[in-house]
Amino acid sequence: MSSVGPTMPTLLRRGLNLLRTLNVRVQDLESGSVVVSRRHGYEVVPLGRGSWVVRRGRPDDVHHDHKAVMAHLAAEHVVSLLHHYRVGCVLDVGxxxxxxxxxxxxxGYRxxxxxxxxVPEITEKLRTAAADDxxxxxxxxxxGREDRTDTINVVYGSMSSMLGPSDFGTTRYKRFRDSREEKIEVRRLDGLLDKVLDxxxxxxxYLKMDTQGFDLEAYAGGGERVHEFVGLQSEVALMQIYExxxxxxxxxxxxxxDGFEITGMYPVTREETTGRVLEFDCVMARADKL
Known part of the structure; x- marks a missing residue:
């Protein structure tokens, strides 16, 4: 995708027109962007905020298109909710x-x-990502529910969990077979809250949790202070990937x-063969906090 548009310099526009004569597809999007591709079997679905899904038009791509659209809709909804409830701090757990x-x-959240x-090696990557912010x-x-040292099952990607995989999870995700255990520190949320909000x-x-089956344990560690949160986001399961x-x-x-009410439900993962949703991102808010 190139950042050019209807007002692009004449020379660049001529270059794009030349590409068309060579059977290269050039499609204008919003002002400032075009898609350039040698393939013609796709369509571009606008999502707003300068985002698009480029769909190749085959049946086996529909799942991936749907996931991208749901992720966009969830993000738009959450940031709108953060603005509406005047959230000044998001706790990103997991x-x-x-x-x-x-x-x-x-x-747009600032x-x-x-x-x-x-997980230490992942934490270092996270610190690098946050370094300039x-x-x-x-x-x-x-x-978790108490302060302690515990063991986590480290799995490739974003599937590390305090819980072991279920039979269903092991069948669906081959990566569980290569997991390893690692010692980590667990803390209660209510014991950290004063420091993180200082x-x-x-x-x-606002509390976002994505802990691969451990969300309720993380939430329990908030004790009575969970009532200070104006909203939350939790990954909730229809199929148990973890025991x-x-x-x-x-x-x-x-x-x-505890007074939270659903404002949105967005599929996170689903089975491609059956279409069953495995997990939703559940977005909730406390109306009394308005």
Whole structure:
């Protein structure tokens, strides 16, 4: 994708026209961008904010298109919610290498971000990602029900978990077979909250959790202070990828009991063969905080 458009310099426009004569597809998008491709079997679906899905038009690509669209819609919704509820601090629990925080910045959130990631080599990548952002802070902990040293199953990608894989998870994700154990530090959320919110006059915090089946444990460590959060985001499961992970109805019931109400549900992963959704990103808010 090139950053040019209808007002591009004449010489560059002539070059693009020349490409068309060579059977190269040149498609203008919004002002400032075009798609240049030797392939013709695709369509461009605009998502807004300078984002598009380039769809190759084959049936086996539909799942990937759907995932990209859902990720965009979820990000738009979350950042809008953060603005509406005047959130000054997002706690990013299970941050991995900072994908979520970087997405918040791309979509316009400018408040404080506090990321938690316990696996040391991943934490270092996260620190590198946050290095040039003065209001993005990194803590090398998992969050849980009590302060302790524990073991995490380190899995390639973003699937490391305090829990072991279920039979279903092992069948679906071959990477579980190459996992290893590593010692990490676990901390309670309520014991860290004063420190991470220090310096903010009216933080109105938002809690995002993506801990691969451990969200309710991270949430429990907030104790009574979970009521200070104006909203939360939790990955809730319909299919148990990890042993002992709570199902969606159990997790949502816990959050609702504390006054959080659903504002959006977005599929995260689904089976390509059956179409079944495995997990949703559940976005919630406390209406009384408005």
């Amino acid at each position: 941050a991995n290498t900072g994908q979520y925080a970087k997405q918040l910045r791309r979509y 408040g404080r971000i506090v990321s938690f990631e316990p 003065p209001d993005w802070h990194v803590y090398p902990y998992a969050l 310096g903010l006059d009216d933080p109105r915090p 002992g992970m709570p199902r969606m109805d159990e997790a949502v019931s816990v959050y609702e009991a």
